[in-house]
Amino acid sequence: MVSGNIMVLAEHTGKQVSEGSYELLGKARELAAALGCQAEVALFGPRDLAAQLGGADVVVSVDHPALSEYLPEAYEQALMAVLADRNPRLILMSNATVGLDLGAALSVRWQAPLAAYVTSLTAEPAAVVATAQILGGKVLAEVELGGERGIATVVGGAFPAAAGQGDGSCAVVEFAAPAGLEALRMSLQQVLEPQEGDVDITAADVLVSVGRGIDGRDNLEVVQELADALGVPLSASRPVVDAGWLPKSRQVGKSGLKVKPKAYLMFGISGAPEHLEGMRSAELIIACNTDAGAPIFDVAHYGTTVDLFDLIPALAERVKH
């Protein structure tokens, strides 16, 4: 049976539905209205969270202890069971951890084309058309999700969350947990919260942020000098943290923190979509990158291609005197 609805896979903390899920639900409602179908949410874990999903027409709820925290295999089993029964024409997921786990697996198991890294979705009579970012945002691809089913994993912040937050009440379909949840090949050992005690970069008025262009731990010293002169903390893009040069608490971006300082000074950061997700709403963005074609210059207010190793000491001098 083809139900042909637009489905959203909800993410939550156990107590609160995520902002990103409302972004997806808002878009699902818009597509459903255009296509004359309904917006459904697949909700795994605590059933009472359905009360926060008034923006949906239907919530399909699977409540089982194995689903209380996100666990890839458990979620995949539950989702396969729900998809087989509900047969949506399109399912929307976050392009973060959950979507990176499940989207591509479903594409094979549910036999549906997947568009990943999606930043826009529009309904046309014969297809839903998705725009996807590839090559670090340097190229956009317009793709069709045409047939009877499709999957889109959507970049955080692509759609407004407000459109998915509704006060209405929705129908809740209680869905039996699939038997497979009793025989999982993985288990959650512990939930690790971010370390505290370091500076809170989300509270700073100004951030000095460094990326791959810094090219070595030893070079951090000169950037630290600038940050000290300004009296502000250092932050970084993912590669600097992955290399162990700065702690995770300093990471700005999709898998780090979202910041909104009055000024964001960035050195050697090219502006990959994952980083932009965390800083694009800063009030003043000044970017230094030797690649004049770096995507960051489409987002920054001011830019320069001067070598960061020349600029940073010069700027530190200006600040000190």
Added chain:
Amino acid sequence: MPVRIVVPVKAVPDLVEEIELTPDETDIDREFLKFVLNEWDAQALEEALLVKDATGAEVVVVGLHEDPDIDQALYTAIAKGADSAVKISGGEGSTRTSDRAAVFAGYLSAEPADLVLTGVQAADDLDGQLPPMLAAHLGLPHVSVVVGVQANGNAVTIRQEFAGGRSHELEVSLPAVVGVQAARQAPRYAPISRIRQAMQAGGLREVDASPGTTGPSLTVRRMYRPEAAGHAEMLTGNADEVAAKIADLLRGRGLMKG
């Protein structure tokens, strides 16, 4: 028996290069591009080598025959410490993840791994990421966005990362597929002399794999370069002149003392 770790890798366009589109604008033009090893695959290889260092696991790096400069990537992996490298033919040179997953799955069905470690994503992924697709073909459990893998007997303990710095520690039974976000340390360096040595020794094993069934594919209508809503106002001059302009911008907003 040591754990057999297979690391599938991909050559991707170097993002430093100017990207051109094909004349029909439905794909990028790969003809004149420079290719590099997918950066997340480099992380996966490092993590595999760390597991090898700790437990004596066997590390096999596999690439697709049609990938540009794949020999270089495979020999570099050997120079870094991989036990062997395999070049798989049988694919048709498709850059789509769904096609590549079917070829790697064909190989892994013939020569199974206990643990597949590969990059969580690749810069030119359009129709999804390799690790979950591969796992779905092989019927194996899988976890992506992983930082840190520890092998203990018939299972691995891994850390899966979420936004905001939260993470989950999971135990996963082997065999399994893991999509690596970052290794516990920066990828090790292979001296050119050792890469050259590996090349002279040869020893890339060529295997013909019969690909499994490919999933449904995506229809690309067009590709284009994003039109920026705006562009930064460029500050020009020498370092000192640019520094003065930045200092003025900060001072004008009361963000700098003095």
